[in-house]
Amino acid sequence: RPARSRALAMSHAHALDEEPRSVALLAPRSPLLRADVVPFALLYALGLAAYWSRPHLLGFVGYGFTAVTALHVLAALAAYWSVRLRCALHFRRVPDAREATAVLVVPEGDGSPQLCRLLRGGPSASDADEDADLALEGLHFYWQKRKFVGRATDLGKAAKARAADVRGAFERVEYPTALPAATYARSAGVRSAAEASAALARFGPNAIEIPEPDFLSLFLAQLLAPFFIFQLFCVALWSLDDYWYYSLFTLAMLAVFEATVVQSRVRNLEDLRLLAPQPRLVHCLRGGRWQVLSSADVVPGDLLSLGRPGPGPGQDCPLVADVLLLHGTATVNEAMLTGESVPQVREPFDGAGEEALDLQRDRAHVLFAGTSIVQQAPGAQARALQPPDGGAVGYVLRTGFATTQGRLLRTILFSREPVTANNLEVLAYLAALLLFAVAAAGHVLREGLRDEGVDRHKLLLHCTMILTNVVPPELPMELSLAVNTSLLALHHQGIFCTEPFRIPFAGRVDTCCFDKTGTLTSDAMEVLGVAGVRE
Numbered sequence: 001r002p003a004r005s006r007a008l009a010m011s012h013a014h015a016l017d018e019e020p021r022s023v024a025l026l027a028p029r030s031p032l033l034r035a036d037v038v039p040f041a042l043l044y045a046l047g048l049a050a051y052w053s054r055p056h057l058l059g060f061v062g063y064g065f066t067a068v069t070a071l072h073v074l075a076a077l078a079a080y081w082s083v084r085l086r087c088a089l090h091f092r093r094v095p096d097a098r099e100a101t102a103v104l105v106v107p108e109g110d111g112s113p114q115l116c117r118l119l120r121g122g123p124s125a126s127d128a129d130e131d132a133d134l135a136l137e138g139l140h141f142y143w144q145k146r147k148f149v150g151r152a153t154d155l156g157k158a159a160k161a162r163a164a165d166v167r168g169a170f171e172r173v174e175y176p177t178a179l180p181a182a183t184y185a186r187s188a189g190v191r192s193a194a195e196a197s198a199a200l201a202r203f204g205p206n207a208i209e210i211p212e213p214d215f216l217s218l219f220l221a222q223l224l225a226p227f228f229i230f231q232l233f234c235v236a237l238w239s240l241d242d243y244w245y246y247s248l249f250t251l252a253m254l255a256v257f258e259a260t261v262v263q264s265r266v267r268n269l270e271d272l273r274l275l276a277p278q279p280r281l282v283h284c285l286r287g288g289r290w291q292v293l294s295s296a297d298v299v300p301g302d303l304l305s306l307g308r309p310g311p312g313p314g315q316d317c318p319l320v321a322d323v324l325l326l327h328g329t330a331t332v333n334e335a336m337l338t339g340e341s342v343p344q345v346r347e348p349f350d351g352a353g354e355e356a357l358d359l360q361r362d363r364a365h366v367l368f369a370g371t372s373i374v375q376q377a378p379g380a381q382a383r384a385l386q387p388p389d390g391g392a393v394g395y396v397l398r399t400g401f402a403t404t405q406g407r408l409l410r411t412i413l414f415s416r417e418p419v420t421a422n423n424l425e426v427l428a429y430l431a432a433l434l435l436f437a438v439a440a441a442g443h444v445l446r447e448g449l450r451d452e453g454v455d456r457h458k459l460l461l462h463c464t465m466i467l468t469n470v471v472p473p474e475l476p477m478e479l480s481l482a483v484n485t486s487l488l489a490l491h492h493q494g495i496f497c498t499e500p501f502r503i504p505f506a507g508r509v510d511t512c513c514f515d516k517t518g519t520l521t522s523d524a525m526e527v528l529g530v531a532g533v534r535e
Helices: 002-017 038-053 055-081 083-090 125-130 152-161 181-185 193-203 215-223 226-240 244-273 404-414 423-450 456-468 475-492 500-506
Strands: 022-028 091-093 102-106 114-117 139-143 146-150 170-172 281-286 289-294 303-306 322-327 329-333 344-346 372-377 392-398
Touching (some): 022 083, 038 055, 055 226, 083 091, 083 102, 083 114, 102 139, 114 139, 146 152, 181 322, 215 244, 226 244, 303 322, 423 456, 475 500
Antiparallel strands (some): 102 114, 139 146, 146 170, 281 289, 281 303
């Protein structure tokens, strides 16, 4: 079943190869200069001073202190919800990369911005202090599991020009996928341990690591969602109006429903982690001799032996990287990536000439990570290039999340386009309800102020409750129940959902288009029964 999701997600994988629209350098603000610290600290100090100097104004001071505390909590939550606001409150933009500790990456289109740590992998701190230009060497950050490296010259120019956008000073790490054909043909793999270490530092380990889901962290994120915070505010208002049992029951039911949704999401993310390839031992040509290495240590430029793990017909041999076939032939099953159930034959690449490799044009010579080798035959290359297991030989082009399988998993992990279905209608509906609520609250407040016997505390509380009733109190609970029921129904059908909040919007879909049935089918057949047998 998960193969269906993998095949369908391939149509969106190209969107994750886009470059960032803008990159801004950020440095942390001093706590004494943050807008969410200094103003509130002054207000708290004024409140304490008023309490000590004017004890008879205790009621007004209490109202003011409550309002300031609520605004402070709201500011902290808003910074948690919005990346842009968090950057505005906690960071300041700097033109010089030597001062920066983070970058704000804004993607193309309607994607959400992301705050990424700016890492330093260049010279030592003492050398960087002696030479300012050396401090710009090795600056990089990871965005959507891709590494972007800064060019020291361009970062220096941006610092002098005080540029706000340094997108042009960073480039994505390029893999050896467009070298001249003769370069691949003459390759003898990575020649030394130093060269392998440099490649490992540049490209990273050949691993597709999906974070292990943590129930507590996901549950906390669910509890800090705007809708749940609004419901907590409503529960607090009901408690102040002596609706204790109803408030506690509503809060307990909301927590239970949110916990069930989080548990379903944890289970789905664990299923997703199973799609990531596991490290295994491979034969790799290093330093002029074949060695048995972990697939996590394979780097672009290595020569790999492409062989099956055993003679059994049921044993799969998933490739650990995108490989250009140089010697021998191979038959691969690409159903995991493309949905095609017919095995594909791959021929060795002709390394004659200086024309650069084109992955689209030369696809018949490339074996992609995640595909399984059905059959292979060794080539007639020189003895030094013949692997001990008798497999075909290929040149590693891409590793990790840069492979075709890695792009597919990145599509699932980082598909976070904002859901905008029917937003205008919803906002218009809420605005209309808010107008009626404001009118009703104003009428209640005006009539209540005319009556001297009405408790002012209760009057203000009731007016606030009228405004909050624009959103029905039972709505979050009903949505949680509906989403949880939908998750269980989908799970019984073998479909897992990593973003439960999209389920209500999926209910609006009435048409699905597929390019071919091969995307949803496989070459496996099951006997269901025998029909038409008569004695």
